[in-house]
Amino acid sequence: xxxxxxxxxxxxxLAGIFRLIPHPWNLTPVxxxxxxxxxxxxxxxxxxxxxxxAIFLGDITLGFYKGMGWVxxxxxxxxxxxxxxxKKNSIQAKFSAPILGxxxxxxxxxxxxxxxxxxxxxxxxxxxxxxxxxxxxFKNTLIGTIIYFxxxxxxxxxxxxxxxxxxxxxx
Numbered sequence: 001x002x003x004x005x006x007x008x009x010x011x012x013x014l015a016g017i018f019r020l021i022p023h024p025w026n027l028t029p030v031x032x033x034x035x036x037x038x039x040x041x042x043x044x045x046x047x048x049x050x051x052x053x054a055i056f057l058g059d060i061t062l063g064f065y066k067g068m069g070w071v072x073x074x075x076x077x078x079x080x081x082x083x084x085x086x087k088k089n090s091i092q093a094k095f096s097a098p099i100l101g102x103x104x105x106x107x108x109x110x111x112x113x114x115x116x117x118x119x120x121x122x123x124x125x126x127x128x129x130x131x132x133x134x135x136x137x138f139k140n141t142l143i144g145t146i147i148y149f150x151x152x153x154x155x156x157x158x159x160x161x162x163x164x165x166x167x168x169x170x171x
Contacts (some may be wrong), residue, residue: 007159008040009050011152016054020061026140030055030107032148034075034096038082040156048079071111074105094153098145105141110134 015033028166032050041047052075078101085100086091110130113119119135120126 007144007163008036010035011155012041012050013054014056015051015148015152019055019058024140026137027144029144029148029152031078031101031141031145032098032152034078035082035145035149035150036103036156038079039086039097039153041092044083047083048076051075051079054113061164067112067116069111070116073112074108077104077108099142100148102142102145106134106138109133132171 012033015036017028018029030051033054037047037051041050052072055072055075081099081101081104087098111127113132113134114122114127120130
């Protein structure tokens with residue numbers, strides 16, 4: 001297991017707690033935590049399940065809802081995206097991750113709304129209508145994911161450097 005996992009685990013669990021604080025629709029650190037986990041947590045199975053555990057604990061408090069399975073599939077897909085992008089180990093991968101992750105979440109979760117609900121007809125036009133209706137929520141998803149992803153990486157880089165300085169100064 002990676003040495004700094006504890007630091008990363010704390011950040012991801014904090015993201016789960018932040019969901020419980022009142023916020024504008026979809027302006028949460030949840031997708032950023034999924035991406036961050038995929039980039040930072042080792043082994044990969046822990047990277048996959050840690051944000052899901054944090055999110056599930058929040059759902060226990062907030063309540064369960066119809067279509068949760070689609071939302072969780074979205075989260076798993078976003079972590080998988082981060083795991084794939086992390087293999088490239090490039091700045092472009094880190095900058096594109098919040099945008100791509102937000103789109104993945106948008107398309108999968110809203111497909112679930114269309115598929116499992118009664119608000120939209122089960123036609124191609126109904127699916128498009130569902131996606132169009134969800135655009136206002138996408139804005140907050142994208143903004144929140146970009147901001148929190150940046151915050152997570154900034155905090156982790158700062159703390160990793162600080163911990164490294166402390167560890168090397170003791171030797």
